[in-house]
Amino acid sequence: MTGTALAAAPRPTGTAASLGRALRTRRPLVCGVLNVTPDSFSDGGRFRSFDRALERGLTLAAEGADLIDVGGESTRPGARPPTLAEELDRVVPVVEALAGRVAVPLSVDTSRPEVMGAAVAAGAGMVNDVRALQRPGALAAAAELGVPVCLMHMQRSPETMQEDPRYRDVVGEVRAFLAGRLRDCLEAGIPPEHLLVDPGFGFGKTLAHNLALLRSLDALTGLGVPVMVGLSRKSLLGQLTGRGVADRLPGSLAAAAVAVQRGATVLRVHDVAATRDVLAVLDAVGSVT
Numbered sequence: 001m002t003g004t005a006l007a008a009a010p011r012p013t014g015t016a017a018s019l020g021r022a023l024r025t026r027r028p029l030v031c032g033v034l035n036v037t038p039d040s041f042s043d044g045g046r047f048r049s050f051d052r053a054l055e056r057g058l059t060l061a062a063e064g065a066d067l068i069d070v071g072g073e074s075t076r077p078g079a080r081p082p083t084l085a086e087e088l089d090r091v092v093p094v095v096e097a098l099a100g101r102v103a104v105p106l107s108v109d110t111s112r113p114e115v116m117g118a119a120v121a122a123g124a125g126m127v128n129d130v131r132a133l134q135r136p137g138a139l140a141a142a143a144e145l146g147v148p149v150c151l152m153h154m155q156r157s158p159e160t161m162q163e164d165p166r167y168r169d170v171v172g173e174v175r176a177f178l179a180g181r182l183r184d185c186l187e188a189g190i191p192p193e194h195l196l197v198d199p200g201f202g203f204g205k206t207l208a209h210n211l212a213l214l215r216s217l218d219a220l221t222g223l224g225v226p227v228m229v230g231l232s233r234k235s236l237l238g239q240l241t242g243r244g245v246a247d248r249l250p251g252s253l254a255a256a257a258v259a260v261q262r263g264a265t266v267l268r269v270h271d272v273a274a275t276r277d278v279l280a281v282l283d284a285v286g287s288v289t
């Protein structure tokens, strides 16, 4: 896609329909991470307060995020899940405040149907579920809400997923799981243009599993829906570089470039401006799918 085409590609506005269309422009989209949590692996606690979270959301929008993913549950290995009340209290006020302040669509990173409903009512235009709508009521809620949904693969749960994860064929098994969830969503009435998948880097995977999935991302793009990837500052980059979370920006940008060149459509990142710079270079060279 040329620079002008990139510039002409619709930037998502705050509605689900426009986000659905933007997801199909094939221009890679940058999704900014906004963790309103006390314990996220990458920025735990920095944006826990309403004021700091709102400020962070405005910054992500100003840096050029196409989407902002607001989450109230840390899913790092061993994290304590928040209560429903805690998750609602963290997410809804921030979504409501941001929805009135930024033109960028908001996504809610949750597995709870109650949080999905409250966040969409407050202005979220997408659901991002690391448990792929497997919680009771989640699939029905997502179908009812009529917004785009990202289905992510996770083996087991955040509490146990990194305890010796094993696969016979990680790419084939992740693909089969996501294909099955896509079928379930279509049967529940969610239109195909509202569906995305995500291999879930770091969610019940060893370094070898993560690298196999990144190398074979085309196995997921073959499912016919946009692929979101969350590689930003994750521990696999620490394993490869020896860097701590604060020093993983170079590795995150390299991983983002590889993911886009292998077909990823949405990059879920902590560093929006830097990631957009990478995409600008890839687009100018013409190597963005």
Ligand SMILES: Nc1nc2ncc(COP(=O)(O)OP(=O)(O)O)nc2c(=O)[nH]1
Pocket: 033, 035, 037, 039, 040, 041, 042, 071, 073, 074, 075, 076, 109, 128, 129, 130, 150, 152, 198, 200, 201, 228, 229, 230, 231, 268
């Ligand atoms: N679709 C999708 N959603 C995700 N949500 C959370 C995290 C974990 O990263 P982060 O939110 O930065 O950390 P924490 O879960 O500790 O808040 N990763 C993904 C991901 O890879 N894909």
